[in-house]
Amino acid sequence: MGWSSWNAFGTDIDETKILGSAQRIVDSGLAAAGYRYINIDDGWWARRQIPDGRLVIRADRFPSSVKGSTSSFRPFTDKLHAMGLKAGIYSDLGRNTCSQAYSGDDTDLPKGSVLEREVGLYGHIDQDIALYFADWGFDFIKVDGCGLRAYGAASPKVRSGQYRALAPVLDLQSVTRSNIPAVQAEFTQINAALVRNNPDGDFLLSLCVWGAADVRAWGKNFGNLSRTSDDITPSWARLLTNFDSAARRELYAHPGSWNDPDMLYIGKGDFDANHLVEARSHFALWAMLNAPLMIGADLRTMPQPLMDIVGNTDIIAVNQDPAGNQATLAYDADDLEILVKPLASGQKAVAIFNRGLAPMDVDLTAEQLKFRDNAPITLTDLWTKADTTFTNETKLRVAPRETRIFRVQGTRMLAQGIYLSERPGSVNPAVDGVTRPQPDPTIFRSSAGWTGTKGAGERPMYAGWGGARADSTPYGQTMQIAGTPYAAGIGILANSRLEVRNNGYRSLSAQVGVDDSAQDRTHGVTFMIYGDGKLLAKSKPLRWGQPAQALSADVAGVSLIELVVRSTAQVNEQLPVSWGDAALLSPARPD
């Protein structure tokens, strides 16, 4: 949680603006509520000094950085640290940055020769990371990807001689055109440099490759947050896109590595003080997704009603809940979604999100919450704090663009255990079986893109289709094996391995088989359960149409369970399989 300069100021930054927002974070109590990171985004560089390569800060904007003939952010980070805050910096994977590629004028851009304007990490990883972390004392770095995307030989700024060409290896529009190993190689070096050059051992790495290059599958190996889409703008349509880009990735996040649908835009446009419904939705939805809560407004002038939104401690607690479960979609239509997020306390949070333009009367059921339908369920409204109790089902009115958000107390449906889909933060695909990443066609395609409505419109572009899902097949169907549907379970492709962290359960059981949605009717698959590396249970080979096999394993004392599915022969297509009703049972002590 924290604040970033980008949505508030773009590249027009200076230390008065940043420290002013930091001061309000402290004075308003937001720091005490958890907002700690104060992150400088693009726009801080003056140039790279030649020949020693040391980066120079814009002295006119950051006067405290001038120390004789050297340039240092140390006085700035010292100030933030003295305020009890942490400090974040920004760089790029390539030689040049996003603003250098995309901004229309060069007021805020680095100045000097072509080489002096190469301020990105490429070719300088060790030197720059040592400067940022060991020398200047930063705690967080966001690494953008424009330098690996926008400087092809044909790009106008390269052709005109402003920048050197760097063959693009990242393609936001097309996962098949990205060179995934090349992007990973860069992050490998950055990560190693962070480990080497960080005296206090405390850093966060924010990956900003916008869901490109199938980063969903590997971002967790390098960083702590990973952007799932292109930039948010202060428009409702764009919020839908950014929300969707993360909402079906519930199994691809866990403590230490989160989906990042981009920074908050509360304070501007569709999320300003005249749009409190939308601003509250934005906040509630980001909280449910376990998204980083990075305020993107000029806090020196933020109106109190918006301060109250980002300061809602009940909703912050949902976001920061130690169980680390991203919400799953319990109800999923184009105009209405119900998200459920199991909390460490055994309670759940539920958000009912009206995406559309008409008010709706929504049924919320015990089943959607995976609570018993014959025991009382209490909803606590996290805005009004009002409690209501119901059994089985209730009706709720949700205004256009409103998100109603509640903490819920009820009795878990499984008396003696928990469905794996109720703990997505501890069930994560190590290998998801996706061999040919494809764009997810369910992500809202907004008209609020960078080129307005010129061209043919945004195409599906965010790889994710076919990924592992809670309570759904990888392609969004209800899980079903030989005609039997499963409301709960994990849907994944064959040739996959899920890691399940166990905390005291004694057995794992599931109904396993090839999902009825599979196109391949000939090949068999085998399901295996491993406990701390040892094979505990194995199914017979199962083909499409064969009834589910009950598979269970004794996992008492096991800390890492692995759920593996192997096809018995080489399959050419991505084959959906289901771990129906997958659950951990018989806790040593209930959690």
Ligand code: GLA
């Ligand atoms: C990219 C990122 C943004 C921001 C800008 C800065 O567009 O996605 O979040 O950092 O670069 O230029």
